[in-house]
Amino acid sequence: MQKYDYIITGTGASGLMLAYHMVIDPFFDKKQILLIDKEIKNKNDRTWCFWEEGKGVWDTVVSKKWNHIFFGSQSFSDTIDISPYQYKLIRSKDFYEFIFARLQEKSNITIVQENLIGFVDEGDIVEVETDQRIYLGDKIFNSVLLSKEFKTQQKYPLLNQHFIGWFIKSETPIFEKETATFMDFTVDQLGNTRFMYLLPTSETEALFEYTLFSKDLLSKSEYEKGIKAYLDSKGIKEYQITEKEKGCIPMTCYEFRKQNSKNILHIGTAGGWTKPSTGFTFHNSDKRVGKLVKFLKKNNDLSKFEKRNKFWYYDLLLLDLLSKENQHGAALFSRLFRRNKTIKILRFLDEETSFIEDVRIMSTMPIKKFLKMIWERVLK
Numbered sequence: 153m154q155k156y157d158y159i160i161t162g163t164g165a166s167g168l169m170l171a172y173h174m175v176i177d178p179f180f181d182k183k184q185i186l187l188i189d190k191e192i193k194n195k196n197d198r199t200w201c202f203w204e205e206g207k208g209v210w211d212t213v214v215s216k217k218w219n220h221i222f223f224g225s226q227s228f229s230d231t232i233d234i235s236p237y238q239y240k241l242i243r244s245k246d247f248y249e250f251i252f253a254r255l256q257e258k259s260n261i262t263i264v265q266e267n268l269i270g271f272v273d274e275g276d277i278v279e280v281e282t283d284q285r286i287y288l289g290d291k292i293f294n295s296v297l298l299s300k301e302f303k304t305q306q307k308y309p310l311l312n313q314h315f316i317g318w319f320i321k322s323e324t325p326i327f328e329k330e331t332a333t334f335m336d337f338t339v340d341q342l343g344n345t346r347f348m349y350l351l352p353t354s355e356t357e358a359l360f361e362y363t364l365f366s367k368d369l370l371s372k373s374e375y376e377k378g379i380k381a382y383l384d385s386k387g388i389k390e391y392q393i394t395e396k397e398k399g400c401i402p403m404t405c406y407e408f409r410k411q412n413s414k415n416i417l418h419i420g421t422a423g424g425w426t427k428p429s430t431g432f433t434f435h436n437s438d439k440r441v442g443k444l445v446k447f448l449k450k451n452n453d454l455s456k457f458e459k460r461n462k463f464w465y466y467d468l469l470l471l472d473l474l475s476k477e478n479q480h481g482a483a484l485f486s487r488l489f490r491r492n493k494t495i496k497i498l499r500f501l502d503e504e505t506s507f508i509e510d511v512r513i514m515s516t517m518p519i520k521k522f523l524k525m526i527w528e529r530v531l532k
């Protein structure tokens with residue numbers, strides 16, 4: 153039976169990013185790499201956005217960039233210039249096509265369409281089971297959320313960033329195409345943290361996503377009612393829905409990294425690469441993959457790759473608070489944007505701020521509420 157050097161399970165965002173970084177690096181030319189996914193990834197199944205300074209690896213597939221974002225709420229609204237950052241949009245179909253074209257040029261890459269059942273680290277080899285056969289590999293990078301422990305455990309709260317989005321086309325130019333609406337909390341909160349996310353790709357086309365950070369999902373009609381009400385409030389009456397998308401991204405400080413072993417590394421959302429307090433995953437995965445390919449050149453023990461950092465504690469406090477007082481999300485985020493420079497917030501969310509900068513940002517938040525959360529966490 154052939155043994156692979158690396159097996160990547162799941163060819164979504166993180167699996168493909170890793171495969172791409174491997175094929176553009178000659179270090180991996182002699183490595184046999186197997187990619188497994190149950191689907192053929194050729195649909196536009198998600199729209200990824202992230203902020204980035206200057207040029208980035210994925211610029212070839214970025215289809216829209218904004219220099220301004222809008223933050224809105226009852227107490228504070230502003231259109232903000234985010235330079236030196238740009239907010240970038242990638243349609244997943246473009247991303248998949250671009251990477252698969254590169255992978256197909258390489259003879260050391262094998263891609264199979266099979267359903268992953270499980271895998272086990274046998275110490276010096278990993279056995280990967282699909283619905284078709286067993287594969288052997290030295291190392292596996294898994295992005296398939298097979299374990300549901302993050303949902304059943306009680307130690308860390310689990311919120312979801314959940315939404316339905318409509319791609320809308322209008323006959324007449326109605327969208328301000330130079331500004332992406334990052335969060336608009338002026339929608340009825342109904343006891344939750346609810347906001348509209350709006351990405352205008354031209355004067356006549358935009359994606360509207362009715363989004364919540366909360367525990368429980370809504371019925372389809374509730375999200376759609378939210379989008380309709382928002383369109384109505386903006387006087388947008390004549391439009392066509394050209395595409396729809398929906399998502400549910402787990403927001404949790406559950407320690408996915410504890411499932412890693414010497415030869416198994418969980419990546420992407422399955423590896424805890426989703427920022428717990430925001431649901432943003434794409435850019436974080438990109439940064440982690442960059443570190444990972446460097447790590448692989450020097451290290452053999454994958455369990456040493458992930459470490460907990462100070463941002464994990466900050467995320468935990470915010471999630472503790474949002475899960476207990478979900479109705480206060482709008483006030484919390486408004487306060488954050490009103491009292492801090494947006495580029496500082498973006499840097500903080502990117503986990504690139506110093507401790508002094510963290511303290512400055514946190515001092516603008518409701519201290520008493522956060523101290524209460526710390527105290528309750530300590531008692532736990």
Ligand SMILES: Cc1cc2nc3c(=O)[nH]c(=O)nc-3n(C[C@H](O)[C@H](O)[C@H](O)COP(=O)(O)OP(=O)(O)OC[C@H]3O[C@@H](n4cnc5c(N)ncnc54)[C@H](O)[C@@H]3O)c2cc1C
Nearest residue numbers: 162164165166189190198200201268399420421432433434
């Ligand atoms: C609609 C949507 C929009 C999003 N927008 C953003 C955004 O704007 N910015 C951002 O930072 N994040 C965003 N996210 C969050 C995150 O970036 C994406 O979910 C991202 O795709 C996660 O990458 P991943 O590799 O962890 O998982 P995925 O991309 O979901 O890849 C997992 C892969 O595993 C495969 N798979 C699943 N089960 C099996 C099985 N049993 N056997 C074999 N293969 C299997 C799937 O087919 C899939 O290809 C969004 C998520 C969604 C759902």
